[in-house]
Amino acid sequence: MATKKAGRKPQSPQPIPLPARPGAVEAPIVKNHTISVLVDNEPGVLARVVGLFSGRGYNIESLTVAEVDPKEALSRINIVTSGTPMVIEQIKAQLGRLVPVHRVTDLTMLGASVERELALVKVRSTGDKRIESLRIADVFRARALDSTIDSFVFEVVGTTEKVNAFIRLMESLGLTDVSRTGVAAISRGAQSI
Amino acid sequence: MPSEPMIGARLLLKALVEQGVEDIFGYPGGAVLPIYDEIFKQNRIRHILVRQEGGAVHAAEGYARSTGKVGVVLVTSGPGATNAVTGLTDALMDSVPIVCLTGQVPTHLIGNDAFQEADTVGITRPCTKHNYLVKNVNNLARTIHEAFHVARSGRPGPVVVDLPKDVVLAMGQYVSAADAKPKSYRPQVKGDATSIEQAVELMRTAKRPLFYCGGGVVNSGPRASKLLTELVRTTGFPCTLTLMGLGTFPASDPQYLGMVGMHGLYESNNAMHDCDLMIAVGSRFDDRVTGKLTAFSPNSRKIHIDIDPSSINKNVRVDIGIVGDIANVLEDMLAVWKAKKTSTDRKALAPWWKQIETWRARKCLSYRHDSKIIMPQYALQRLYDLTKHRDDVYITTEVGQHQMWAAQFMRFDKPNHWLTSGGLGTMGYGLPSAMGVQVAHPDALVIDVAGEASILMNIQEMSTISQYGLPVKVFILNNEYMGMVRQWQELMHGGRYSQSYMSSLPDFVKLAESFHAVGLRATKPEELDDVIREMIACPKAVIADIRVDQKENCFPMIPSGAAHNEMLLGPADQAQKPTSEEGMVLV
The missing domain is CATH 3.30.70.260 (ACT domain)
Structure with missing residues (x-):
């Protein structure tokens, strides 16, 4: 039965590309x-x-x-x-x-996207530490939203990494409170979701 | 043209009538009294008064699964709603379309811990496909239409509509189904053409192919079963079914291998393990089917057709996933198959079938015959033999050993005739479910294959069955044990039968009589046929108490944590292959 058609049948009339086989065990990359x-x-x-x-x-x-x-x-x-x-x-x-x-x-x-997060960071310190916190805030383009003699509230905007870095630096300079918005994100380019 | 305003309860019934509802299963209470008052004033919809709300949901499941329609439940607030939760979860796991209307305290009391208040929407959120709280009477009719749409479209499931008492008493406008188009819910029903072509290409060259089909085919409707049968026969490939899929491919067909999975057949499970192409249709790679995932069908390419995108690649990675309604996809697949004049690799298929025949020759369902004790398998074999000439037989089951034996020994050539709790495994499902089937099919032979433990979980529904003159047959395989619990204790816990013996059981014959039904009993094999015949011939509801071997275990079995080719075929294997540590933690 198999030989009957063998002569005129090509391997496959129109080869249909098949998807690649999924790996047997997925590398658990989180x-x-x-x-x-x-x-x-x-x-x-x-x-x-x-x-x-x-x-x-x-x-x-x-x-x-x-x-x-x-x-x-x-x-x-x-x-x-x-x-x-x-x-x-x-x-x-x-x-x-x-x-x-x-x-x-x-x-x-999807590819390129922009992500931003805002954090409000309260720092309580005096003297050198107070000056240092202000200088670092400047480097991070953080704004002081509130100030007393011994405290600042900074507003820092950026990627999660940037916000994390700012907060880490403030830890040794009298950090007391952090309030973060979480990530808002949107794709780059003209396309909308 | 706006119609006359009417009270919410009447709007509700009008919407139900427009949705084609004929029967509701329910139980009244304070919060739903206005709805019951409207039910009293009309005769389009019949209300079946159950004895506990859990029974109402299972009854609606039986009704829905045996007819393809949406099952409707009406319960009161608080305990009424919480009692319905098990049934809702069951319907979610097995994809049964249900609309459950729950009463609620008036809107101004919500959140006040009022009498019979429960956060129904909060409680049922994870156990429904969707739920609604209607706060404005003018949204009531629209919400009901949307609830039916959601319940039956895509992958079907249960939908709860919570109805505060003040809303069903307020005056509002009716909205017809045509004017109540849902905003966002549009499941994909047409399969991707390229993927279908790729699937056909894989099938053309397959050397050891296997169809693995499940409850999704039943849900897609009888047309899907017909198309599946056509495709399987056209290809000449073997076909295996899951517990939920029994009947979607005829059991009498020589290409049918039997059920797959933990208590599936030797030939089915070995074919799953050894195949080089698996065509999964409306099945979900459930853990009862796959066994040990890392050893699951290691050398096969896999095609998966399902209407639910989240079922694809959930447990098992597949090569081709096709999202769509099964009937549509199978139709397209057959069209491609025919258009391309596809033929299979017959030279390779012959040895594959030969291999399958050698597995079949093991006769994995054979059991020890006994002249003095009724073997449970024998009881079901006789039940099947004495009913197989009829085409109006519906079998429901409870959960446990009897359920697995019923799946092995009752054979189905059509879908919608087998009703069992597969995903959730709800003991107490079978009796109310049979009641729902009988309401939908008054003249059919509806049998609940039960165990003596499960049946007691919803035994109160015998009262409903008697009230409505439903001739439901309850076929109890009574071994005085929670059989499956006992079997696992024997396999994994050194035979320490902790709390699995059922002492102080009722006298089921007298119990039947007290519910105005007929009680029968068989204790010896020679009595069995007469009891079955009498049960079938009886125009009333019957409880048949079949006293079976107390120690029999259900085989074949893939022990938990094991692979498909490591099945236990009988007591001898059981002793040799202790359960792995990995398997001990599994359910």
């Missing part, structure tokens, strides 16, 4: 991803997103939420999470399954 989720601005929607992360054991490194389109009542949630590629794929698929979710975008996968 990476941070910034995911933007466009959701209906309705009661409980944040609880759904956060509950999904806690219920399925995913990490949240940072989270920001605010309404971005009052006309359509849409909010944007920016989540910085970490996981292996398989876990990140699963997180995105699970988010996409939620009924009030309109769109899920992985800004890290």
